[in-house]
Amino acid sequence: MLPKFANEPYLDFSDEKHIRGMQEAFVQLRKRASTPNMLYVGGRWTKAKEVFESLNPATEESVGIFQKGAIPDAEKAMKAGLKAFETWRKVPAIERAGVFFRAARVMRSRRYLFDAAMVLEEGKRWLEADADFAEAVDFLEFYGREAIRYDQAAPVTPYPGESNEVRYIPLGVGVVIPPWNFPCAIMAGMTSAAAVSGNAVVLKPATDAPLLATLFAEALEEAGLPAGVVNLLTGPGSGIGDHLVEHPETRFISFTGSKEVGLRIFGKASKVSKGQVWVKRVVAEMGGKDCIIVDSEADLDAAVEGVVVSAYGFQGQKCSACSRAIVDAKVYGEFCKRVVAKTKEMVKVGPPEDPKNWMGPVINRRAFEQILEYIEVGKREGRLLLGGKKRPGKGYFIEPTIIADVRRNARIAQEEIFGPVLAVIRARNYGDALAIANGTEYGLTGAVYTRNREKIYRAKQEFHVGNMYINRKCTGALVDVQPFGGFNMSGTDSKAGGRDYLLLFLQAKSMTERF
Numbered sequence: 410m411l412p413k414f415a416n417e418p419y420l421d422f423s424d425e426k427h428i429r430g431m432q433e434a435f436v437q438l439r440k441r442a443s444t445p446n447m448l449y450v451g452g453r454w455t456k457a458k459e460v461f462e463s464l465n466p467a468t469e470e471s472v473g474i475f476q477k478g479a480i481p482d483a484e485k486a487m488k489a490g491l492k493a494f495e496t497w498r499k500v501p502a503i504e505r506a507g508v509f510f511r512a513a514r515v516m517r518s519r520r521y522l523f524d525a526a527m528v529l530e531e532g533k534r535w536l537e538a539d540a541d542f543a544e545a546v547d548f549l550e551f552y553g554r555e556a557i558r559y560d561q562a563a564p565v566t567p568y569p570g571e572s573n574e575v576r577y578i579p580l581g582v583g584v585v586i587p588p589w590n591f592p593c594a595i596m597a598g599m600t601s602a603a604a605v606s607g608n609a610v611v612l613k614p615a616t617d618a619p620l621l622a623t624l625f626a627e628a629l630e631e632a633g634l635p636a637g638v639v640n641l642l643t644g645p646g647s648g649i650g651d652h653l654v655e656h657p658e659t660r661f662i663s664f665t666g667s668k669e670v671g672l673r674i675f676g677k678a679s680k681v682s683k684g685q686v687w688v689k690r691v692v693a694e695m696g697g698k699d700c701i702i703v704d705s706e707a708d709l710d711a712a713v714e715g716v717v718v719s720a721y722g723f724q725g726q727k728c729s730a731c732s733r734a735i736v737d738a739k740v741y742g743e744f745c746k747r748v749v750a751k752t753k754e755m756v757k758v759g760p761p762e763d764p765k766n767w768m769g770p771v772i773n774r775r776a777f778e779q780i781l782e783y784i785e786v787g788k789r790e791g792r793l794l795l796g797g798k799k800r801p802g803k804g805y806f807i808e809p810t811i812i813a814d815v816r817r818n819a820r821i822a823q824e825e826i827f828g829p830v831l832a833v834i835r836a837r838n839y840g841d842a843l844a845i846a847n848g849t850e851y852g853l854t855g856a857v858y859t860r861n862r863e864k865i866y867r868a869k870q871e872f873h874v875g876n877m878y879i880n881r882k883c884t885g886a887l888v889d890v891q892p893f894g895g896f897n898m899s900g901t902d903s904k905a906g907g908r909d910y911l912l913l914f915l916q917a918k919s920m921t922e923r924f
């Protein structure tokens with residue numbers, strides 16, 4: 410019998426064995442860096458015309474050479490998917506799930522390699538990388554079980570003289586477009602959900618995260634996934650993305666990334682291409698401008714710690730990161746003092762390969778420059794309390810930055826910065842704090858720190874975010890514990906890691922037989 414789903418525990422990096430494992434994996438990955446990685450199309454590892462390099466954001470060294478997929482490669486991937494779909498959709502759900510359970514086992518056997526790849530390619534610190542890995546494995550295990558559950562006929566009301574049944578069937582070939590910031594979890598989660606449901610997939614990973622997608626494709630191959638069910642197409646979103654989204658044979662698009670790209674995809678997918686015989690389904694999970702409300706009746710030390718961890722974990726590059734602290738006027742001065750002290754004490758910046766560093770670099774030069782520009786805007790919009798500077802030398806390091814006295818409508822209080830920048834906003838009272846919290850176009854995550862039960866109840870009613878937390882940080886949702894997805898411009902609220910998620914990749918067929 411299949412054991413009940415349970416979240417994957419994290420590695421304890423104080424254990425020498427794990428330290429050695431990580432160090433060996435760094436060596437292995439550096440050896441591999443000079444060998445070009447391939448596309449994986451129709452079960453074969455193939456080349457494109459051009460290649461590109463993925464860079465380590467801490468050192469600017471190459472972590473690997475990857476194929477720059479172009480439109481002819483996208484066409485081959487689509488054809489391979491269409492062919493594979495014809496057989497894969499008929500494979501019993503239990504067998505499809507079995508492939509993903511085996512893939513989870515293969516991945517566990519290479520855990521250090523996956524973790525180390527995230528340290529080198531995305532600049533994650535060890536624990537953040539391992540949490541990302543654990544979430545990926547959770548997705549494989551959870552969605553496998555969900556596929557088996559959805560394979561059961563849905564309940565219907567009996568009707569005299571007829572046999573009625575409703576069954577969930579897959580959609581077709583979908584394009585999966587993940588972001589770079591959870592290069593293992595989101596990429597593997599989106600891909601496995603679509604594929605385990607019986608669809609075929611063209612996976613176009615982010616340009617900043619091709620290594621993780623390649624390691625995942627290798628694990629799928631080893632787990633025995635039939636050729637063409639998942640096709641890996643590395644390359645620039647701007648070139649092949651539009652082509653795949655507009656393709657008449659694309660049945661669905663599963664996207665996670667910025668609001669700008671998400672809305673572009675949404676717009677393009679809504680136009681019917683020549684020869685297209687369906688309405689494309691779009692799942693688009695997008696950005697956030699998440700906040701933590703610190704009420705006058707909060708445990709201030711707990712709130713300060715929650716804000717610091719949520720604001721600077723993975724350099725603030727999480728869609729769930731706290732980029733606004735909304736603080737009741739009664740505790741505002743004290744909060745500002747303590748949040749500066751806690752950040753100085755906790756957030757040591759440096760190359761993430763050294764596990765003593767808490768915060769690494771931001772992902773690439775473009776992000777680095779954009780975040781520094783936002784800091785300049787922030788200095789004009791508020792009072793710089795801490796940080797504000799880049800680190801000299803190689804790598805894209807930015808100091809943890811706190812800007813206080815920010816107006817609720819200021820740019821740094823409204824726009825997603827996606828970096829280690831916290832805006833502190835003063836609220837007149839709790840009602841005002843909730844209004845500020847809801848006062849952006851986004852609605853992804855948020856937290857409230859208060860000891861007052863009435864205020865907790867009010868937050869549950871009025872705080873309009875997809876993932877709300879009381880008296881804890883606003884990052885770190887777990888699979889099947891806190892299904893994840895946002896409201897408003899944060900996306901289509903798909904609730905990844907939840908029990909409704911696979912429905913997005915299925916359609917219900919109602920069948921009636923009259924006796």
Ligand code: NAP
Binds near residue numbers: 669825
């Ligand atoms: P992004 O720039 O929007 O890119 C996301 C993906 O879209 C990448 O694979 C990208 O490929 C691809 N892409 C770019 N242009 C495209 C086009 N014209 N057609 C099709 N695909 C295209 O976002 P990101 O910088 O990777 O990720 C950060 C964003 O993701 C933030 O806004 C964050 O809040 C959001 N996010 C949201 C969630 C959530 O669950 N709501 C979770 C994680 C992240 P290239 O890399 O090749 O350009």
